[in-house]
Amino acid sequence: MSLWTSSDAAAATGGHSTTVWNAQGVSIDTRTIRPGDLFVALKDIRDGHDFVAQALEKGAAAALVSHRPENVDSNAPLLIVPDVLKGLEDLGRAARARTRARIAAITGSVGKTSVKEMLRTVLSRQGNCHAAEASYNNHWGVPLTLARMPADCDYAVIEIGMSNPGEITPLSQMAQPHVAMVTTVAAAHLAAFDSLAGIAVEKACIMDGLLPRGIAVLNGDIETSQILQDHAAEMGIKKTLFGEQGGDWMVQDVRLTGDVTIINARHADQHYLFKLSVPGRHFAMNAVGVLAVTDALGADPVAASLDIAGWVPPAGRGTREMIVTDPANEESIELLDDAFNANPTSLAASLEVLAASAPQDHVGRLVKGRRIAILGDMLELGDDEVGMHRAIAGSPYLNDIDLVHCAGPLMHHLWLALPDEKRGQWAETAQELVGQTPRLVDAGDVVLVKGSKGSNVSLVVDAIRKLGHRRSQEN
Known part of the structure; x- marks a missing residue:
């Protein structure tokens, strides 16, 4: 059964379909498009019209466009509308109505x-x-x-x-x-x-x-x-x-x-x-x-x-993984990947999870396993962003966290406010922490990585994964 026929899509958008076609899905990205999808040529950083020919070569059923691109055949299956985004909105409303x-x-x-x-x-x-x-x-x-x-x-x-x-x-x-x-x-x-x-x-x-x-x-x-x-x-x-x-x-x-x-x-x-x-x-x-x-x-x-x-969290939103660093000796790092987004409320929740975790002793270089937070900047917080970062030092959950590493100019304010015994490394960017990763964490540790997506602290997540073999903890 088709998701969209050319006649239904034309009726929904008020557009003109150049041929008869049937679409099984809708896509806005040629990197993930599947054969049978209707390709929507949105204009963002790049103009989607530049990728219509590629979408059709990959098997798109048709393309939703505002004009026929120069490199597209005159008999190509197109749904032509005055405005592509409005056309997509019209498809959405029609789908909702039916x-x-x-x-x-x-x-x-x-x-x-x-x-x-x-x-x-x-x-x-x-x-x-x-x-x-x-x-x-x-x-x-x-x-x-x-x-x-x-x-x-x-x-x-x-x-x-x-x-x-x-x-x-x-x-x-x-x-x-x-x-x-x-x-x-x-x-x-x-x-x-x-x-x-x-x-x-x-x-x-x-x-x-x-x-x-x-x-x-x-x-x-x-x-x-x-x-x-x-x-x-x-x-x-x-x-x-x-x-x-x-x-x-x-x-x-x-x-x-x-x-x-x-x-x-x-x-x-x-x-x-x-x-x-x-x-x-x-x-x-x-x-x-x-x-x-x-x-x-x-x-x-x-x-x-x-x-x-x-249910388990999507990647980067609190996913818990075991990074096996030495299979022979059953040594591993427990990774809490929460590097997709951050604000004071979500960070407090993640610190509570870290504080309640159980490190492993007598493995790795150190005798005692640690609870470690690696934190990137929280972005888009407005005028009080410095104060919000500094205030994290007062979190009661830090009492049960051994070490905090920080990346970014905003997190520098937290780093300065931390007690000396909890103050780990600070770097201007997350990229600078990547090379230090083998020294920041050890087998037996539970490691939280948290920050706004724009802080790029996910680079540290990737670096920790490269220390061993990733194994998701799903029950």
Whole structure:
């Protein structure tokens, strides 16, 4: 069954199709395009029209373009529209209109990708669930996710992000969700907002596209929760709260035990005792929010609580790996790869996980295994970015962390504020730490690598992996 026929796509976009074609998927990247995909020639750093010929050579069914590129045959299968991005948006809206799926839209300063993947895991056990394979949550990612949605799916999970004010409302209205969730509001993208309250106001806009009788699932613990709740009240939207401090879905107890998180939660008269296959209090909060979304969608939250153990974080978002440095002597480094994103809230959560971890003694060069944090700059925090970095030195979790290595000019302020016994190496860039990696960590250590993507601290993750043989810790 085709995802898009030439006639359906032309009707959705108001465009002109040069030939008859059938597409099985939608792609914006010739590096990952598959035969049968409709190639969308978006203009970003490069103009997608420059890659149309390559897409067709790789087997694309057709290309969505605003004109026929010079190096493309006159009989090539093209869908010609005035504006390619608008054409993609039109495809997304048409895909949304033709499906009967129950749809959840997810936003939040921290955790939205993890929640999306948790929901994919649990909802896929209860029906056909559609969600993007990556963090496609911006002005082209949301319509692309919608345009790829099969008409016959039962559930869809749409991740919606923002960098500036005014971005969430049109994306929510495009998705038209039945349930809208805000994971949390934290100091991320503060450079574009006056305050945390301003971020909360923008995050609340996830509710603007809710269908009639839609439900908002909101974090009741955060200091800006009332802003979210007020927005729901103004729009006459039913809300469901989750959190440790009270609400409809109550997190009663969270225990980090080795490689798992044990969660005790309650909703109405139903008690839930379940586990995640990774440690993290922040993951536990998100997981209870996932049960609330599952229930609001009309799916089974009890089954979801059992199935959620099958979820593991995506790469760079808290993935736990064992790097075997000496197979003969069973020596290894435990790596917590959280190098995709960082702000003060997510860093505090990651430090808690590190503090609760168990290093191995009597292996490697040192007698005692250590808990080590390697931290890159947290970006887009606004005017108080220096103070936010320095304040990490006051984290109670540092009491149980042995050493902190830092990379970047902002993390230099944390490094200077650390007690001498916890102060490791500092470098201007993450690249400069790469060559020092064999001396920064040792077998028996548990090592957290955390920073904003732009800090390039993922280079250190790669360097640690090269010290041995990677083995994922999945239960």
